[in-house]
Amino acid sequence: MFQDITTLLLDHTTFQDTVDIFVDRYRNMDAGIAIEIEARGFMFGPSIALAIGAKFVPFRKPRKLPGKVICEEYELEYGTDCLEMQVDAVQQGDRALIVDDLVATGGTLSAAIRLLECMGAQVVECGCVVGLPEVKVIG
Numbered sequence: 001m002f003q004d005i006t007t008l009l010l011d012h013t014t015f016q017d018t019v020d021i022f023v024d025r026y027r028n029m030d031a032g033i034a035i036e037i038e039a040r041g042f043m044f045g046p047s048i049a050l051a052i053g054a055k056f057v058p059f060r061k062p063r064k065l066p067g068k069v070i071c072e073e074y075e076l077e078y079g080t081d082c083l084e085m086q087v088d089a090v091q092q093g094d095r096a097l098i099v100d101d102l103v104a105t106g107g108t109l110s111a112a113i114r115l116l117e118c119m120g121a122q123v124v125e126c127g128c129v130v131g132l133p134e135v136k137v138i139g
């Protein structure tokens, strides 16, 4: 079943509480960058990045980012897709948080982790608003 988060966004208190839970958890983790994944990760990530003082780094679908990018393919429940990041957005040794709205198979998060590790960054934690435990995890 498709999980829709727009009802959460329409309720100001619930939206604020959701962002606050992430901010409370992440503010002392010494993370310099917060990765957000297009498109629905952008609904939560920027507020969290600003509140914890981390650099906002968007991971986007192909051909949306300017400059030199690296690309990582991943499996979806049906088919494959690609995530791209700008190579100069992340430096060796950066401590990174990854924020997205939802994890289903984990394929998207796994691709984001591979991109960061390929640049020598350290992934401190991945956080999502919704988890779908009934979906088969892609190894």
Ligand SMILES: O=P(O)(O)OC[C@H]1O[C@H](OP(=O)(O)OP(=O)(O)O)[C@H](O)[C@@H]1O
Pocket: 037, 038, 039, 040, 041, 075, 076, 077, 100, 101, 102, 103, 104, 105, 106, 107, 108, 109
């Ligand atoms: O754990 P997974 O099986 O990888 O699925 C989770 C991903 O699926 C959704 O994005 P989608 O690719 O539908 O794109 P959107 O955010 O642009 O709607 C969601 O926002 C996550 O990024």
Ligand SMILES: Nc1ncnc2[nH]cnc12
Pocket: 001, 002, 003, 004, 102, 104, 105, 132
């Ligand atoms: N069941 C689902 N609902 C919403 N977004 C998704 N992304 C992957 N699976 C999803």
